[in-house]
Amino acid sequence: MLLSKAKQIVCISKTGERFKFANPDLCILENASVAINEQGMIVDIGDIDEKYQNYKIVDCRGRCVLPGLIDAHTHPCYAGDRSGEFKMKLEGATYMEIHNKGGGIMYTSRCVNQSSQEELEQILESGIKRAIRNGTTTMEAKSGFGLSTDGEVKQLLTIEAVSKRSPIEIVQTYLGAHALPPGLSEKQAEQDIINNQIPQIKKLIDEDKIHPEFVDVFCEKGIYELESTKNILQEGAKIGLIPSFHGEELNHLESAKLGADLGAIAISHLEHLSKEGIQAMAEKKVVGIILPTTQFILKLQPPPVREMIDSGVPTALATDYCPNAYCMSLPFTMSLACLNLKMRPNEALCAVTLNAAAALNRHKTIGSIEIGKQGDFVILDAPTWEHLVYQIADSPIWKVIKKGKIIYEYL
Numbered sequence: 001m002l003l004s005k006a007k008q009i010v011c012i013s014k015t016g017e018r019f020k021f022a023n024p025d026l027c028i029l030e031n032a033s034v035a036i037n038e039q040g041m042i043v044d045i046g047d048i049d050e051k052y053q054n055y056k057i058v059d060c061r062g063r064c065v066l067p068g069l070i071d072a073h074t075h076p077c078y079a080g081d082r083s084g085e086f087k088m089k090l091e092g093a094t095y096m097e098i099h100n101k102g103g104g105i106m107y108t109s110r111c112v113n114q115s116s117q118e119e120l121e122q123i124l125e126s127g128i129k130r131a132i133r134n135g136t137t138t139m140e141a142k143s144g145f146g147l148s149t150d151g152e153v154k155q156l157l158t159i160e161a162v163s164k165r166s167p168i169e170i171v172q173t174y175l176g177a178h179a180l181p182p183g184l185s186e187k188q189a190e191q192d193i194i195n196n197q198i199p200q201i202k203k204l205i206d207e208d209k210i211h212p213e214f215v216d217v218f219c220e221k222g223i224y225e226l227e228s229t230k231n232i233l234q235e236g237a238k239i240g241l242i243p244s245f246h247g248e249e250l251n252h253l254e255s256a257k258l259g260a261d262l263g264a265i266a267i268s269h270l271e272h273l274s275k276e277g278i279q280a281m282a283e284k285k286v287v288g289i290i291l292p293t294t295q296f297i298l299k300l301q302p303p304p305v306r307e308m309i310d311s312g313v314p315t316a317l318a319t320d321y322c323p324n325a326y327c328m329s330l331p332f333t334m335s336l337a338c339l340n341l342k343m344r345p346n347e348a349l350c351a352v353t354l355n356a357a358a359a360l361n362r363h364k365t366i367g368s369i370e371i372g373k374q375g376d377f378v379i380l381d382a383p384t385w386e387h388l389v390y391q392i393a394d395s396p397i398w399k400v401i402k403k404g405k406i407i408y409e410y411l
Contacts, residue, residue, distance in 0.1 A: 001036045001404050002052045003291075003377065006060035009045065011033060012067055012354050012368035014193030017284070019314035020350035023204040027138075028385075034065060036375035038405025040117045043371060050215040055228035060100050063067040064385045064399060066349070067369055068137025068376030070356035073268050073289050075142050075175075075322035077120055077155045080111030082323040095250065095298050095324075096222075105145065107178045112145040112155065118159040123183045127321060128166055134329040134380040134395065137168050137387075137402045140318070140360055142216060149197045152176050156201070156210045163211075167407040171292060171360050174201055174241060175216040177224045177232050190228040192237045202239040202261045211363070214265070215241035219258075221251040221287055226258055233262055242361065248272040249300070260284040266316070266359040272305045273297060278304065282312040287359040290351070291320035293335035316359045317343075317351040331388050338389055345389045 003009075011027035012020065035044040035052045044051065085098055098104045112120065131139055141159045146152035156172060162224045163170035176197045180189045204210045215236025219229040233243040240387070242265050245254030247268035254279030266287040270277075273288070281288060288308050295302060309315050317326050317337055327333065334348040343351070357367025366374050380387055381398040388395050400408040 001375070001401075002049065002055040002057050003034045003036075003060050003065050003379070004049055005031060005033055006065045007031065007062055007383060008064040008385055009350070009369060010064065010066045011045070011370065012350060013203055013370060014323070016364075016370065017354065018363045020354055021312060021314065021368055022309050023344055024346055024350050026349065028348055033060075034369060036404040038404070040375050042369065042373050042375050045369065052349065058379075058399070060379060060391045062383065064364075064380040064382055065369070066380065066385055066388065067353040067367055067379045067402065068378055068402065069135040069332055069352045070138045070360065070367060071131060071136050071318050071321070071352075071385055072140050072266070072356040073291060073318035073320055074315050074358040075144060075320070076139070076141055077124050077141060077143065077158050078108050078112060078145055078323055079120060079123060080108050080323065081116040082107060085324070086228055089297065104324065105181070109145045109147045109179070113148070113151050117154055117158050117161070120155070122161050124158060124162045125166070128162070128168065128170070131321070131328040132168060132400055132408050133397070134331060135397050136330060137330070137376040137378075137400065138171065138360065138362070138366055139168060140171045140173055143171040144177040144178035144216070146176075147179060147181040149200050152197055153204065156204070156212060158251055160210045167405070168402055172210065172212040173214040173216050173244065174212040174236065175218070177217040177229070179218065180223055186224060186228055189207070190224070193232055197237050198239060212241060213311065214244040215375060216245045218246045219253060219255040220246070221253060222247060226253055226255060229255065230258060230262065233264070244268070244359070248277065256281050256286070257262060260286050263264070264363060268303050268318070270308075271300045273304055273308070278313060281308070283340050285314055287314045287316050287355060288388070289316045289318050289359055290332050290337065290341065291318055291325070293325040296340065297325055302341055305337070309343070309347060314355050314358060315347070315351055316355040317348060318356065329393070330397075332393050335392045336387045345386055348389060349385070375401060377401040381410070
Protein backbone atom coordinates (compact mmCIF):
# COMPACT_ATOMS: atom_id res chain seq x y z
CA MET A 1 0.00 0.00 0.00
CA LEU A 2 1.18 3.53 -0.83
CA LEU A 3 -0.40 6.47 0.99
CA SER A 4 0.34 8.96 -1.75
CA LYS A 5 1.11 12.68 -1.69
CA ALA A 6 -0.44 13.57 1.67
CA LYS A 7 -0.60 17.24 2.50
CA GLN A 8 0.87 16.33 5.88
CA ILE A 9 2.44 13.17 7.26
CA VAL A 10 2.67 13.59 11.02
CA CYS A 11 5.52 11.22 11.89
CA ILE A 12 5.72 12.13 15.63
CA SER A 13 9.30 10.80 15.76
CA LYS A 14 12.20 10.15 13.38
CA THR A 15 14.74 8.75 15.82
CA GLY A 16 13.02 5.89 17.63
CA GLU A 17 12.20 7.91 20.73
CA ARG A 18 10.26 6.26 23.54
CA PHE A 19 8.47 9.41 24.74
CA LYS A 20 7.72 12.99 23.80
CA PHE A 21 7.53 15.73 26.40
CA ALA A 22 6.60 19.44 26.51
CA ASN A 23 5.63 21.20 23.27
CA PRO A 24 7.08 18.46 21.05
CA ASP A 25 8.17 18.64 17.44
CA LEU A 26 5.81 16.37 15.50
CA CYS A 27 8.24 15.75 12.63
CA ILE A 28 5.71 16.74 9.96
CA LEU A 29 6.45 16.07 6.29
CA GLU A 30 4.65 18.11 3.62
CA ASN A 31 3.41 16.61 0.33
CA ALA A 32 4.92 13.22 1.12
CA SER A 33 4.03 9.54 0.86
CA VAL A 34 4.47 6.42 2.96
CA ALA A 35 4.84 2.84 1.70
CA ILE A 36 3.67 -0.25 3.59
CA ASN A 37 4.68 -3.77 2.55
CA GLU A 38 2.54 -6.92 2.43
CA GLN A 39 3.48 -7.71 6.02
CA GLY A 40 1.92 -4.42 7.12
CA MET A 41 5.23 -2.72 7.97
CA ILE A 42 6.38 0.76 6.97
CA VAL A 43 9.22 0.48 4.46
CA ASP A 44 9.65 4.01 3.09
CA ILE A 45 8.60 7.62 3.68
CA GLY A 46 9.02 10.80 1.65
CA ASP A 47 9.06 11.68 -2.06
CA ILE A 48 8.88 8.01 -3.07
CA ASP A 49 5.94 7.52 -5.43
CA GLU A 50 7.99 6.53 -8.48
CA LYS A 51 9.51 3.58 -6.59
CA TYR A 52 6.15 2.07 -5.57
CA GLN A 53 3.85 2.32 -8.59
CA ASN A 54 3.05 -1.40 -8.25
CA TYR A 55 1.62 -0.83 -4.75
CA LYS A 56 -2.07 -0.22 -4.08
CA ILE A 57 -2.30 3.58 -4.12
CA VAL A 58 -4.45 5.56 -1.70
CA ASP A 59 -4.69 9.15 -2.92
CA CYS A 60 -4.07 11.37 0.11
CA ARG A 61 -3.80 14.71 -1.68
CA GLY A 62 -5.25 17.46 0.52
CA ARG A 63 -5.39 15.07 3.49
CA CYS A 64 -3.31 14.37 6.60
CA VAL A 65 -1.79 11.05 7.65
CA LEU A 66 -1.28 10.40 11.39
CA PRO A 67 -0.21 7.35 13.39
CA GLY A 68 -3.07 5.10 14.46
CA LEU A 69 -4.46 6.18 17.84
CA ILE A 70 -3.76 4.08 20.94
CA ASP A 71 -6.22 3.85 23.83
CA ALA A 72 -4.12 2.84 26.83
CA HIS A 73 -6.85 2.51 29.49
CA THR A 74 -10.32 1.02 28.94
CA HIS A 75 -12.84 -1.25 30.68
CA PRO A 76 -14.75 -2.46 27.60
CA CYS A 77 -15.75 -5.94 28.80
CA TYR A 78 -18.91 -5.32 30.81
CA ALA A 79 -22.68 -5.86 30.87
CA GLY A 80 -25.70 -3.89 32.06
CA ASP A 81 -26.99 -0.35 31.57
CA ARG A 82 -25.86 2.40 33.93
CA SER A 83 -27.42 5.34 32.11
CA GLY A 84 -29.57 5.98 35.20
CA GLU A 85 -26.43 6.93 37.12
CA PHE A 86 -25.88 9.85 34.76
CA LYS A 87 -28.90 11.62 36.26
CA MET A 88 -27.67 10.82 39.77
CA LYS A 89 -24.31 12.44 39.00
CA LEU A 90 -26.01 15.54 37.60
CA GLU A 91 -27.96 15.79 40.86
CA GLY A 92 -24.72 15.75 42.83
CA ALA A 93 -24.14 12.10 43.74
CA THR A 94 -20.45 11.25 44.00
CA TYR A 95 -18.72 8.18 42.60
CA MET A 96 -18.40 6.57 46.04
CA GLU A 97 -22.00 7.42 47.02
CA ILE A 98 -23.25 5.55 43.96
CA HIS A 99 -20.81 2.73 44.65
CA ASN A 100 -21.89 2.40 48.30
CA LYS A 101 -25.55 2.12 47.22
CA GLY A 102 -24.72 -0.93 45.12
CA GLY A 103 -24.36 0.93 41.85
CA GLY A 104 -21.23 1.62 39.83
CA ILE A 105 -18.77 -1.25 39.70
CA MET A 106 -20.95 -3.38 41.99
CA TYR A 107 -23.93 -3.18 39.61
CA THR A 108 -21.76 -3.94 36.59
CA SER A 109 -20.19 -6.87 38.42
CA ARG A 110 -23.58 -8.41 39.07
CA CYS A 111 -24.50 -8.01 35.40
CA VAL A 112 -21.20 -9.49 34.21
CA ASN A 113 -21.53 -12.50 36.47
CA GLN A 114 -25.09 -13.09 35.22
CA SER A 115 -24.02 -12.87 31.56
CA SER A 116 -22.64 -15.58 29.33
CA GLN A 117 -19.25 -15.25 27.67
CA GLU A 118 -21.04 -14.99 24.31
CA GLU A 119 -23.07 -12.03 25.56
CA LEU A 120 -19.93 -10.32 26.85
CA GLU A 121 -18.17 -10.91 23.53
CA GLN A 122 -20.99 -9.18 21.64
CA ILE A 123 -20.83 -6.11 23.88
CA LEU A 124 -17.04 -5.95 23.65
CA GLU A 125 -17.04 -6.24 19.86
CA SER A 126 -19.63 -3.49 19.55
CA GLY A 127 -17.45 -1.13 21.57
CA ILE A 128 -14.37 -1.98 19.51
CA LYS A 129 -16.20 -1.17 16.26
CA ARG A 130 -17.13 2.27 17.60
CA ALA A 131 -13.58 2.87 18.80
CA ILE A 132 -12.24 2.05 15.34
CA ARG A 133 -14.53 4.68 13.78
CA ASN A 134 -12.85 7.16 16.11
CA GLY A 135 -9.35 6.24 14.94
CA THR A 136 -8.30 3.65 17.52
CA THR A 137 -5.95 0.99 16.15
CA THR A 138 -4.70 -0.43 19.48
CA MET A 139 -6.80 -0.75 22.65
CA GLU A 140 -5.91 -1.87 26.15
CA ALA A 141 -8.75 -3.88 27.76
CA LYS A 142 -9.11 -4.67 31.46
CA SER A 143 -11.01 -7.31 33.36
CA GLY A 144 -12.17 -6.04 36.75
CA PHE A 145 -15.92 -6.60 36.90
CA GLY A 146 -15.78 -10.27 37.90
CA LEU A 147 -14.59 -9.67 41.49
CA SER A 148 -14.00 -13.43 41.86
CA THR A 149 -11.76 -16.02 40.29
CA ASP A 150 -14.49 -17.34 38.00
CA GLY A 151 -15.68 -13.86 37.06
CA GLU A 152 -12.23 -12.50 36.27
CA VAL A 153 -11.37 -15.61 34.26
CA LYS A 154 -14.58 -15.26 32.26
CA GLN A 155 -13.70 -11.67 31.39
CA LEU A 156 -10.14 -12.53 30.38
CA LEU A 157 -11.36 -15.45 28.26
CA THR A 158 -13.83 -13.06 26.62
CA ILE A 159 -11.12 -10.53 25.84
CA GLU A 160 -8.87 -13.31 24.52
CA ALA A 161 -11.57 -14.66 22.22
CA VAL A 162 -12.44 -11.25 20.80
CA SER A 163 -8.78 -10.24 20.40
CA LYS A 164 -8.18 -13.23 18.10
CA ARG A 165 -10.71 -11.95 15.55
CA SER A 166 -10.53 -8.20 16.14
CA PRO A 167 -9.20 -5.98 13.33
CA ILE A 168 -7.23 -4.00 15.93
CA GLU A 169 -4.77 -5.13 18.59
CA ILE A 170 -6.27 -5.72 22.03
CA VAL A 171 -3.84 -5.56 24.96
CA GLN A 172 -5.03 -7.50 28.01
CA THR A 173 -4.85 -6.32 31.63
CA TYR A 174 -5.82 -8.34 34.71
CA LEU A 175 -7.68 -6.10 37.20
CA GLY A 176 -8.88 -8.42 39.93
CA ALA A 177 -8.56 -5.62 42.51
CA HIS A 178 -11.18 -3.21 41.13
CA ALA A 179 -13.54 -3.17 44.13
CA LEU A 180 -14.07 -5.11 47.33
CA PRO A 181 -16.33 -8.12 46.73
CA PRO A 182 -19.49 -8.12 48.88
CA GLY A 183 -18.82 -9.43 52.36
CA LEU A 184 -15.02 -9.25 52.16
CA SER A 185 -12.70 -6.87 53.96
CA GLU A 186 -9.76 -5.31 52.16
CA LYS A 187 -7.38 -7.91 53.63
CA GLN A 188 -9.69 -10.79 52.77
CA ALA A 189 -10.07 -9.53 49.20
CA GLU A 190 -6.30 -9.11 48.88
CA GLN A 191 -5.73 -12.67 50.07
CA ASP A 192 -8.35 -14.03 47.67
CA ILE A 193 -6.57 -12.32 44.78
CA ILE A 194 -3.11 -13.49 45.85
CA ASN A 195 -4.03 -17.06 46.87
CA ASN A 196 -6.80 -17.88 44.38
CA GLN A 197 -7.07 -15.52 41.44
CA ILE A 198 -3.42 -14.98 40.52
CA PRO A 199 -2.54 -18.70 40.66
CA GLN A 200 -5.47 -19.44 38.34
CA ILE A 201 -4.42 -16.63 36.00
CA LYS A 202 -0.90 -18.12 35.88
CA LYS A 203 -2.32 -21.58 35.13
CA LEU A 204 -4.31 -20.24 32.17
CA ILE A 205 -1.30 -18.29 30.91
CA ASP A 206 0.83 -21.43 31.09
CA GLU A 207 -1.89 -23.30 29.16
CA ASP A 208 -1.82 -20.56 26.47
CA LYS A 209 -5.50 -19.77 27.05
CA ILE A 210 -5.13 -16.11 28.02
CA HIS A 211 -2.38 -13.54 27.47
CA PRO A 212 -2.62 -10.68 29.98
CA GLU A 213 0.43 -8.41 30.04
CA PHE A 214 -0.36 -6.06 32.94
CA VAL A 215 -1.65 -6.24 36.50
CA ASP A 216 -3.84 -3.40 37.73
CA VAL A 217 -5.26 -2.34 41.12
CA PHE A 218 -7.77 0.39 41.98
CA CYS A 219 -5.61 2.01 44.67
CA GLU A 220 -8.07 4.11 46.64
CA LYS A 221 -8.98 5.05 50.21
CA GLY A 222 -11.36 2.48 51.69
CA ILE A 223 -10.85 0.04 48.82
CA TYR A 224 -7.31 -1.18 48.08
CA GLU A 225 -4.93 1.09 49.96
CA LEU A 226 -1.16 1.24 49.67
CA GLU A 227 -0.16 -1.99 51.41
CA SER A 228 -2.65 -4.23 49.63
CA THR A 229 -1.92 -2.49 46.32
CA LYS A 230 1.78 -3.14 46.78
CA ASN A 231 1.22 -6.81 47.66
CA ILE A 232 -1.08 -7.49 44.71
CA LEU A 233 1.14 -5.73 42.18
CA GLN A 234 4.18 -7.63 43.44
CA GLU A 235 2.36 -10.97 43.21
CA GLY A 236 1.27 -10.12 39.68
CA ALA A 237 4.85 -9.24 38.78
CA LYS A 238 5.99 -12.68 40.01
CA ILE A 239 3.98 -14.31 37.21
CA GLY A 240 5.31 -11.85 34.62
CA LEU A 241 2.60 -9.17 34.68
CA ILE A 242 3.79 -5.55 34.50
CA PRO A 243 2.33 -3.17 37.14
CA SER A 244 0.09 -0.47 35.65
CA PHE A 245 -2.57 0.76 38.03
CA HIS A 246 -5.21 3.31 39.10
CA GLY A 247 -3.88 5.91 41.54
CA GLU A 248 -4.55 9.28 43.15
CA GLU A 249 -8.04 9.59 41.66
CA LEU A 250 -10.39 10.40 44.53
CA ASN A 251 -7.91 10.84 47.38
CA HIS A 252 -4.20 11.47 47.87
CA LEU A 253 -2.39 8.33 49.03
CA GLU A 254 1.12 8.80 47.57
CA SER A 255 0.46 5.88 45.24
CA ALA A 256 2.62 7.60 42.60
CA LYS A 257 5.71 7.12 44.77
CA LEU A 258 4.66 3.52 45.39
CA GLY A 259 4.37 2.95 41.64
CA ALA A 260 7.74 4.49 40.95
CA ASP A 261 9.37 2.36 43.65
CA LEU A 262 7.75 -0.81 42.27
CA GLY A 263 8.81 -0.11 38.69
CA ALA A 264 5.28 0.44 37.38
CA ILE A 265 5.13 1.24 33.68
CA ALA A 266 2.15 3.57 34.14
CA ILE A 267 -0.29 5.05 36.66
CA SER A 268 -3.74 6.24 35.63
CA HIS A 269 -6.09 9.06 36.75
CA LEU A 270 -3.80 11.14 39.05
CA GLU A 271 -6.23 13.92 39.97
CA HIS A 272 -4.65 14.15 43.45
CA LEU A 273 -1.05 13.73 42.35
CA SER A 274 1.37 15.60 44.65
CA LYS A 275 4.57 17.45 43.77
CA GLU A 276 6.51 14.59 45.32
CA GLY A 277 4.56 12.13 43.19
CA ILE A 278 5.31 14.14 40.06
CA GLN A 279 9.01 14.11 40.91
CA ALA A 280 9.02 10.35 41.54
CA MET A 281 7.24 9.62 38.26
CA ALA A 282 9.52 11.95 36.32
CA GLU A 283 12.66 10.37 37.76
CA LYS A 284 11.56 6.81 36.93
CA LYS A 285 9.78 7.81 33.69
CA VAL A 286 6.48 6.28 34.81
CA VAL A 287 3.82 7.17 32.23
CA GLY A 288 0.94 9.19 33.64
CA ILE A 289 -2.27 8.14 31.87
CA ILE A 290 -4.76 10.99 32.12
CA LEU A 291 -8.48 10.24 31.73
CA PRO A 292 -10.22 13.56 30.92
CA THR A 293 -13.65 12.01 30.35
CA THR A 294 -13.86 10.57 33.86
CA GLN A 295 -12.57 13.76 35.45
CA PHE A 296 -15.16 15.73 33.47
CA ILE A 297 -18.11 13.42 34.14
CA LEU A 298 -17.43 13.03 37.87
CA LYS A 299 -16.53 16.73 38.29
CA LEU A 300 -13.26 15.81 39.97
CA GLN A 301 -10.46 18.26 40.56
CA PRO A 302 -8.29 18.48 37.44
CA PRO A 303 -5.09 16.44 37.48
CA PRO A 304 -1.93 18.59 37.40
CA VAL A 305 -1.25 17.85 33.74
CA ARG A 306 0.69 21.01 32.98
CA GLU A 307 2.97 20.46 35.95
CA MET A 308 3.46 16.81 35.00
CA ILE A 309 4.49 17.57 31.44
CA ASP A 310 6.71 20.49 32.37
CA SER A 311 8.43 18.35 35.03
CA GLY A 312 9.26 15.56 32.59
CA VAL A 313 6.53 13.00 33.33
CA PRO A 314 5.73 11.15 30.08
CA THR A 315 2.00 11.75 29.71
CA ALA A 316 -0.61 9.73 27.84
CA LEU A 317 -4.35 10.16 27.34
CA ALA A 318 -7.03 7.46 27.30
CA THR A 319 -10.81 7.32 27.10
CA ASP A 320 -11.40 5.17 30.21
CA TYR A 321 -14.23 3.66 28.15
CA CYS A 322 -16.55 1.90 30.61
CA PRO A 323 -20.14 2.19 31.88
CA ASN A 324 -19.08 5.17 34.01
CA ALA A 325 -17.32 7.05 31.18
CA TYR A 326 -19.19 5.91 28.09
CA CYS A 327 -16.80 7.34 25.53
CA MET A 328 -14.86 5.55 22.81
CA SER A 329 -13.49 8.69 21.14
CA LEU A 330 -9.83 9.54 21.59
CA PRO A 331 -10.26 12.71 19.47
CA PHE A 332 -12.91 13.98 21.93
CA THR A 333 -10.64 12.98 24.81
CA MET A 334 -7.88 15.07 23.23
CA SER A 335 -10.24 18.04 22.91
CA LEU A 336 -11.17 17.80 26.59
CA ALA A 337 -7.50 17.63 27.59
CA CYS A 338 -6.74 20.79 25.65
CA LEU A 339 -9.83 22.70 26.76
CA ASN A 340 -9.88 21.68 30.43
CA LEU A 341 -6.41 20.44 31.39
CA LYS A 342 -4.03 22.94 29.73
CA MET A 343 -2.56 20.49 27.24
CA ARG A 344 -1.23 21.81 23.96
CA PRO A 345 -2.66 20.09 20.86
CA ASN A 346 0.74 18.66 19.88
CA GLU A 347 1.14 17.25 23.39
CA ALA A 348 -2.32 15.69 23.17
CA LEU A 349 -1.47 14.01 19.88
CA CYS A 350 1.72 12.53 21.30
CA ALA A 351 -0.32 11.41 24.33
CA VAL A 352 -2.54 9.16 22.18
CA THR A 353 0.27 7.90 19.94
CA LEU A 354 3.89 7.50 21.06
CA ASN A 355 3.40 8.04 24.81
CA ALA A 356 0.37 5.74 24.82
CA ALA A 357 2.45 3.13 23.01
CA ALA A 358 5.10 3.44 25.73
CA ALA A 359 2.42 2.96 28.40
CA LEU A 360 1.60 -0.37 26.74
CA ASN A 361 5.26 -1.34 26.23
CA ARG A 362 4.86 -1.02 22.45
CA HIS A 363 6.85 2.09 21.57
CA LYS A 364 9.20 0.05 19.36
CA THR A 365 6.41 -1.12 17.04
CA ILE A 366 3.62 1.50 17.04
CA GLY A 367 2.95 5.12 18.01
CA SER A 368 4.86 6.92 15.24
CA ILE A 369 5.32 6.78 11.48
CA GLU A 370 8.86 5.42 11.13
CA ILE A 371 10.45 2.84 8.87
CA GLY A 372 10.24 -0.56 10.53
CA LYS A 373 7.12 0.15 12.55
CA GLN A 374 3.64 -1.20 11.88
CA GLY A 375 1.55 0.49 9.23
CA ASP A 376 -1.14 1.84 11.57
CA PHE A 377 -2.68 5.12 10.40
CA VAL A 378 -5.53 7.56 10.70
CA ILE A 379 -6.14 9.65 7.57
CA LEU A 380 -7.99 12.94 8.03
CA ASP A 381 -10.01 14.62 5.33
CA ALA A 382 -8.71 17.97 6.52
CA PRO A 383 -5.94 20.41 5.53
CA THR A 384 -4.03 20.19 8.84
CA TRP A 385 -3.78 17.56 11.56
CA GLU A 386 -5.10 19.98 14.19
CA HIS A 387 -8.61 19.38 12.87
CA LEU A 388 -8.57 16.10 14.80
CA VAL A 389 -8.76 18.18 18.00
CA TYR A 390 -10.45 21.30 16.61
CA GLN A 391 -13.54 19.56 15.22
CA ILE A 392 -15.04 18.65 18.58
CA ALA A 393 -17.02 15.39 18.78
CA ASP A 394 -17.13 14.99 14.98
CA SER A 395 -13.57 14.40 13.83
CA PRO A 396 -12.84 14.35 10.08
CA ILE A 397 -11.56 10.76 9.98
CA TRP A 398 -11.53 9.48 6.39
CA LYS A 399 -9.80 6.11 6.75
CA VAL A 400 -8.35 3.98 9.54
CA ILE A 401 -5.60 1.50 8.64
CA LYS A 402 -4.18 -1.34 10.73
CA LYS A 403 -1.01 -3.09 9.54
CA GLY A 404 -1.58 -1.90 6.02
CA LYS A 405 -5.26 -2.91 5.83
CA ILE A 406 -8.13 -0.44 5.68
CA ILE A 407 -10.43 -1.29 8.61
CA TYR A 408 -12.71 1.76 8.42
CA GLU A 409 -13.53 4.34 5.78
CA TYR A 410 -16.01 7.18 5.77
CA LEU A 411 -18.30 6.87 2.76
